[in-house]
Amino acid sequence: MKNDKMKAFVVRQLDKKVFATAVEYMDIPTIADDEVLIKSAYSSLNYKDALSSIGNPGVSRNFPHITGIDVVGTIAKTTSEKFSIGDKVIVTGYDMGMNVKGGHSQYVKVPSSWVVALPHKLSSKESMIYGTAGVTASLCVDELLKNGIKTGKVLVSGATGGVGTISIAILHKLGFEVVAMTSKKEKVRFLKSIGASEVLLIGDMDLNNKKPLLAEQYDGMIDTVGGDILAHSLKTIRYDGVVSCCGIASSFELSTTMFAFILRGVRLIGIDSVQCAIDKKEKIWQKIAQQFRIEDKILAKLTTDIELEDIKAIYDKILKGQISGRYVVKI
Numbered sequence: 001m002k003n004d005k006m007k008a009f010v011v012r013q014l015d016k017k018v019f020a021t022a023v024e025y026m027d028i029p030t031i032a033d034d035e036v037l038i039k040s041a042y043s044s045l046n047y048k049d050a051l052s053s054i055g056n057p058g059v060s061r062n063f064p065h066i067t068g069i070d071v072v073g074t075i076a077k078t079t080s081e082k083f084s085i086g087d088k089v090i091v092t093g094y095d096m097g098m099n100v101k102g103g104h105s106q107y108v109k110v111p112s113s114w115v116v117a118l119p120h121k122l123s124s125k126e127s128m129i130y131g132t133a134g135v136t137a138s139l140c141v142d143e144l145l146k147n148g149i150k151t152g153k154v155l156v157s158g159a160t161g162g163v164g165t166i167s168i169a170i171l172h173k174l175g176f177e178v179v180a181m182t183s184k185k186e187k188v189r190f191l192k193s194i195g196a197s198e199v200l201l202i203g204d205m206d207l208n209n210k211k212p213l214l215a216e217q218y219d220g221m222i223d224t225v226g227g228d229i230l231a232h233s234l235k236t237i238r239y240d241g242v243v244s245c246c247g248i249a250s251s252f253e254l255s256t257t258m259f260a261f262i263l264r265g266v267r268l269i270g271i272d273s274v275q276c277a278i279d280k281k282e283k284i285w286q287k288i289a290q291q292f293r294i295e296d297k298i299l300a301k302l303t304t305d306i307e308l309e310d311i312k313a314i315y316d317k318i319l320k321g322q323i324s325g326r327y328v329v330k331i
């Protein structure tokens with residue numbers, strides 16, 4: 001750190017639709033009432049961070065900006081009685097990394113109401129392997145369990161992505177038979193190594209099949225891509241099955257019929273890990289640290305370690321759908 005400056009991954013707006021990124025030194029922020037200053041230890045990369053880096057107005061509108069919707073670190077300053085200096089804490093979501101400067105920085109300032117204590121059973125680095133992707137995957141799994149899907153076969157789309165890989169590993173740990181759906185032929189072995197028992201290649205699927213229902217195959221599904229893939233998959237969910245949907249990596253549109261819902265009682269449940277209440281986040285972090293905790297060797301397989309200087313190159317890959325697993329940024 002140079003003279004009260006902090007190193008950060010910064011996005012600058014050069015023209016109306018022209019954005020540039022670089023690792024720079026910026027002023028360490030000062031905190032107001034009910035805020036905390038966190039000294040970052042690790043962050044991670046998520047799809048939304050990549051969108052923020054190219055100035056997607058649905059994600060970020062204030063520039064210069066620092067990306068990073070996840071951070072773990074220690075409280076360096078606080079004006080809130082909820083936390084003390086030195087506490088280890090996590091922040092995922094809310095407006096951090098969107099319109100509030102994010103976790104790809106040596107220091108982060110946020111309202112104390114966004115902060116969760118790091119569960120004792122997780123290391124700082126482990127918490128960022130999960131990050132927003134892990135919170136989202138865990139909320140998706142939790143909805144399957146709460147809605148009666150406790151065993152059987154579960155389909156996971158966008159399988160090689162952050163939410164996809166963590167969903168597969170958690171479902172496998174809980175004893176489900178996991179079917180991974182991916183666009184990447186070369187990742188079949190990887191997906192099986194983290195818990196998939198079968199892998200479906202999108203290229204082999206007939207997404208234009210117009211039949212309103214297909215053979216019942218899956219008790220549940222976690223969908224991270226939306227669009228035709230979700231529409232097709234809904235036709236294959238068994239009677240009384242449940243689909244947790246959280247992402248739009250393929251499309252934000254969904255063109256379907258009512259038949260799966262009214263003839264098979266299929267339930268489609270939306271998941272939001274960003275604005276969800278802080279007590280719900282605290283509870284899901286406890287599950288991540290215990291009931292849903294992924295075996296260390298599987299966690300290691302889906303993790304790539306990077307530094308602030310590497311982020312730009314990985315964003316390019318994320319935006320092209322070329323990444324797999326989770327990227328953990330050491331700050």
Ligand SMILES: NC(=O)c1ccc[n+]([C@@H]2O[C@H](COP(=O)([O-])OP(=O)(O)OC[C@H]3O[C@@H](n4cnc5c(N)ncnc54)[C@H](OP(=O)(O)O)[C@@H]3O)[C@@H](O)[C@H]2O)c1
Nearest residue numbers: 047158159160161162163182183247248249250272273321
């Ligand atoms: N609701 C929430 O609270 C919440 C929270 C976190 C994330 N999300 C959303 O969930 C989605 C996944 O997030 P993530 O962090 O897992 O992203 P990610 O790590 O970038 O992975 C996305 C995966 O989706 C698949 N994919 C990418 N482009 C695609 C395309 N054009 N068509 C079909 N599949 C495509 C790829 O998997 P394959 O190649 O294996 O198919 C890719 O690895 C994103 O839309 C993200 O915004 C929502």
